[in-house]
Amino acid sequence: xxxxxxxxxxxxxxxxxxxxxxxxxxxxxxxxxxxxxxxxxxxxxxxxxxxxxxxxxxxxxxxxxxxxxxxxxxxxxxxxxxxxxxxxxxxxxxxxxxxxxxxxxxxxxxxxxxxxxxxxxxxxxxxxxxxxxxxxxxxxxxxxxxxxxxxxxxxxxxxxxxxxxxxxxxxxxxxxxxxxxxxxxxxxxxxxxxxxxxxxxxxxxxxxxxxxxxxxxxxxxxxxxxxxxxxxxxxxxxxxxxxxxxxxxxxxxxxxxxxxxxxxxxxxxxxxxxxxxxxxxxxxxxxxxxxxxxxxxxxxxxxxxxxxxxxxxxxxxxxxxxxxxxxxxxxxxxxxxxxxxxxxxxxxxxxxxxxxxxxxxxxxxxxxxxxxxxxxxxxxxxxxxxxxxxxxxxxxxxxxxxxxxxxxxxxxxxxxxxxxxxxxxxxxxxxxxxxxxxxxxxx
Numbered sequence: 438x439x440x441x442x443x444x445x446x447x448x449x450x451x452x453x454x455x456x457x458x459x460x461x462x463x464x465x466x467x468x469x470x471x472x473x474x475x476x477x478x479x480x481x482x483x484x485x486x487x488x489x490x491x492x493x494x495x496x497x498x499x500x501x502x503x504x505x506x507x508x509x510x511x512x513x514x515x516x517x518x519x520x521x522x523x524x525x526x527x528x529x530x531x532x533x534x535x536x537x538x539x540x541x542x543x544x545x546x547x548x549x550x551x552x553x554x555x556x557x558x559x560x561x562x563x564x565x566x567x568x569x570x571x572x573x574x575x576x577x578x579x580x581x582x583x584x585x586x587x588x589x590x591x592x593x594x595x596x597x598x599x600x601x602x603x604x605x606x607x608x609x610x611x612x613x614x615x616x617x618x619x620x621x622x623x624x625x626x627x628x629x630x631x632x633x634x635x636x637x638x639x640x641x642x643x644x645x646x647x648x649x650x651x652x653x654x655x656x657x658x659x660x661x662x663x664x665x666x667x668x669x670x671x672x673x674x675x676x677x678x679x680x681x682x683x684x685x686x687x688x689x690x691x692x693x694x695x696x697x698x699x700x701x702x703x704x705x706x707x708x709x710x711x712x713x714x715x716x717x718x719x720x721x722x723x724x725x726x727x728x729x730x731x732x733x734x735x736x737x738x739x740x741x742x743x744x745x746x747x748x749x750x751x752x753x754x755x756x757x758x759x760x761x762x763x764x765x766x767x768x769x770x771x772x773x774x775x776x777x778x779x780x781x782x783x784x785x786x787x788x789x790x791x792x793x794x795x796x797x798x799x800x801x802x803x804x805x806x807x808x809x810x811x812x813x814x815x816x817x818x819x820x821x822x823x824x825x826x827x828x829x830x831x832x833x834x835x836x837x838x839x840x841x842x843x844x845x846x847x848x849x850x851x852x853x854x855x856x857x858x859x860x861x862x863x864x865x866x867x868x869x870x871x872x873x874x875x876x877x878x879x880x
Contacts, residue, residue, distance in 0.1 A: 537669075631688055706719050731788075
């Protein structure tokens with residue numbers, strides 16, 4: 438008789454799931470990330486006319502949203518920090534084998550991670566919404582690392598407040614106080630360098646190290662306070678505290694020098710086939726064909742006219758020699774919405790008004806005003822001209838007389854033959870270029 442001996446198959450034991458995994462995938466932390474994403478989604482959607490299509494505007498708004506996102510994140514962290522008190526399990530957790538710091542981080546980090554994910558998803562969705570309407574710029578993502586770190590730091594600090602303050606009202610109160618504090622800090626220029634939610638200026642970007650320094654400043658302070666509260670060796674808090682103070686000193690010393698103007702914002706993209714040439718800011722180069730079309734009536738009627746400025750230009754500040762200011766394309770929401778030029782007739786009228794009737798000219802004699810009005814009506818009439826004329830027609834006798842003179846001057850300029858009108862316009866622009874009235878051709 439043969440005895441067969443079999444060995445039982447050795448089945449490796451599965452590793453137990455990490456304690457942090459349950460905290461990350463369940464409970465309140467995912468809801469906190471969803472709340473940040475929802476809040477940013479509502480804010481971005483409600484103001485989409487003012488940023489969609491401009492990369493600089495999109496980056497500025499996603500950063501400025503920290504004014505609301507940071508207090509919300511701090512409140513979420515505070516609510517999570519008071520969880521054991523609400524559950525009455527503080528004494529039970531006190532008997533656990535894990536160190537207090539490990540227990541704190543296992544509860545606080547999931548909220549910080551989910552809030553960061555919510556913010557990054559919102560930034561990605563905003564970029565996707567801008568992409569189809571972009572006009573020549575490129576994505577601006579340099580602020581994102583510093584902003585994400587600031588949100589994670591707010592979650593950690595809020596968690597500490599939730600553990601220290603024994604009331605369920607701590608979370609909403611912290612959110613309100615945090616929002617008020619950030620709003621007050623925004624009014625203090627001296628704190629801008631250290632304020633993670635300081636308002637951004639579209640068309641500027643930080644130097645490469647500013648987001649890293651901001652991350653070290655905010656996260657360093659949060660980690661230092663966390664170690665002071667929960668670490669067995671509180672001296673370990675000196676390392677993140679030193680990093681935070683060093684980063685803060687760099688930020689303060691950097692001041693306004695940490696911000697650089699976008700090189701595209703100082704460049705012009707021009708259509709030189711017209712007279713005057715039409716130039717727009719290089720950040721909005723894709724709008725040049727629409728602007729050219731909007732001004733086509735004026736440029737067509739100025740063909741052959743002498744003494745004109747060299748170009749219309751879209752610059753900040755005083756126009757350079759030989760230039761006249763083009764109506765500004767930014768901020769979005771008025772002339773430009775989602776990469777399209779809105780109200781082209783009004784835009785053309787304002788461009789011609791800057792070309793003909795100089796607002797900085799002191800002398801505004803009746804003859805000069807009649808000539809300015811006639812030129813504007815001939816080149817690019819206001820879309821509301823009929824309304825303005827109707828209001829004048831209902832005025833007193835001097836107002837009605839002024840309207841009759843204006844209508845007569847417009848009709849006279851429009852009724853001239855091409856050669857005579859071209860000569861008259863050349864003489865007109867020669868005089869208006871120097872804000873003078875001597876030699877102004879009459880109508």
